[in-house]
Amino acid sequence: MKPLLDIQNLHIAFDTSCGKLRVVNDISLVIEEGQIFGLVGESGCGKSVTSLAILQLIPKPGHITHGKILFRGDDLLAKSQREMQQVRGGKIAMIFQDPFTSLNPVFKVGRQLLDVIRQHHKIDKKEAKKRVLSTLDSVDLPDVERIFESYPHELSGGQQQRVMIAMALISEPSLIIADEPTTALDVTIQAQILRLLRQLCDERGISILLITHDLGVISEVCDKVTVLYAGAVVETASTDELLANPQHPYTQGLLAAIPQSAQKGQALQAIAGVVPANPGAITGCVFASRCPHVYDRCEHKPSLFTIGENHQSACFLQEEVTHG
Numbered sequence: 001m002k003p004l005l006d007i008q009n010l011h012i013a014f015d016t017s018c019g020k021l022r023v024v025n026d027i028s029l030v031i032e033e034g035q036i037f038g039l040v041g042e043s044g045c046g047k048s049v050t051s052l053a054i055l056q057l058i059p060k061p062g063h064i065t066h067g068k069i070l071f072r073g074d075d076l077l078a079k080s081q082r083e084m085q086q087v088r089g090g091k092i093a094m095i096f097q098d099p100f101t102s103l104n105p106v107f108k109v110g111r112q113l114l115d116v117i118r119q120h121h122k123i124d125k126k127e128a129k130k131r132v133l134s135t136l137d138s139v140d141l142p143d144v145e146r147i148f149e150s151y152p153h154e155l156s157g158g159q160q161q162r163v164m165i166a167m168a169l170i171s172e173p174s175l176i177i178a179d180e181p182t183t184a185l186d187v188t189i190q191a192q193i194l195r196l197l198r199q200l201c202d203e204r205g206i207s208i209l210l211i212t213h214d215l216g217v218i219s220e221v222c223d224k225v226t227v228l229y230a231g232a233v234v235e236t237a238s239t240d241e242l243l244a245n246p247q248h249p250y251t252q253g254l255l256a257a258i259p260q261s262a263q264k265g266q267a268l269q270a271i272a273g274v275v276p277a278n279p280g281a282i283t284g285c286v287f288a289s290r291c292p293h294v295y296d297r298c299e300h301k302p303s304l305f306t307i308g309e310n311h312q313s314a315c316f317l318q319e320e321v322t323h324g
């Protein structure tokens with residue numbers, strides 16, 4: 001069976017006054033049906049532009065320079081803008097970090113959800129309202145009639161994010177792309193929203209591409225995870241494997257930086273240095289300038305080495321281990 005989403009050798013560049021910035025270089029990843037797939041990496045490493053590429057929504061002057069994005073085998077990059085409108089908010093829905101900016105402040109919540117339904121389905125008003133109310137109920141919102149008649153500002157941040165999830169669900173998508181969906185929320189609400197996403201995935205078989213800079217979030221809900229650094233995949237594994245057996249020095253650095261490790265008595269470490277602005281111009285390993293293990297081979301670009309079942313890492317140290 002074809003995977004739900006298959007991104008192959010994706011390259012993205014921005015044409016700026018300072019020249020071509022090649023910010024995503026050869027990213028490949030596969031998301032299976034019913035899976036929560038985590039994409040993790042620090043700010044500026046290309047998580048959002050990669051996810052926007054799926055829906056042909058990269059802001060100008062950005063564009064895809066190479067690659068394929070297959071959705072159940074269907075090439076999304078070959079589709080016209082008109083065809084993509086049916087995909088967006090249809091088979092693939094998106095949830096953003098800040099619900100308040102995604103919801104229109106001048107319309108009531110119910111009206112906004114009805115608009116989404118009407119865009120994708122021909123059903124009568126009464127039936128549409130019934131569907132909106134049951135979807136609001138399915139994201140565990142209380143008193144759904146009141147929420148339906150509320151303006152976004154009358155809801156709490158957590159309630160707004162649940163409305164956004166309802167909006168994503170209403171067209172019965174197969175894939176939800178959630179870009180930092182819990183970053184703006186306090187930890188208790190964050191945990192509830194993550195639990196809700198997990199439940200939707202398990203009960204409805206929806207796949208979720210969950211984007212975050214927080215490995216703590218990944219460990220809570222994801223089945224599989226890809227670690228991005230400077231527009232490149234540095235490590236991919238099942239979540240359990242990645243957390244128990246991180247191989248790439250960047251992944252190890254991210255794990256050392258999460259608060260849980262600090263609570264267990266380890267000092268909270270930041271990875272020194274910053275993500276390069278134009279990683280496509282780097283000929284060797286993109287992480288070399290910040291890597292504690294850098295050595296002469298890192299002047300070359302490592303490929304993704306397979307180091308176990310479903311576990312790959314782009315570091316020469318692993319190649320030496322796996323190949324003796």
Ligand SMILES: Nc1ncnc2c1ncn2[C@@H]1O[C@H](COP(=O)(O)OP(=O)(O)OP(=O)(O)O)[C@@H](O)[C@H]1O
Pocket residue numbers: 014016021023041042043044045046047048049050059060061062213277
């Ligand atoms: N409009 C733009 N013009 C030029 N460069 C851009 C533009 N939008 C994004 N970039 C660059 O593309 C790279 C990837 O950005 P992206 O927004 O995908 O990062 P991210 O991993 O989502 O970061 P964050 O965690 O901060 O959301 C960055 O280097 C960024 O500077």
Ligand SMILES: [Mg+2]
Pocket residue numbers: 047048049179
């Ligand atoms: Mg982002």
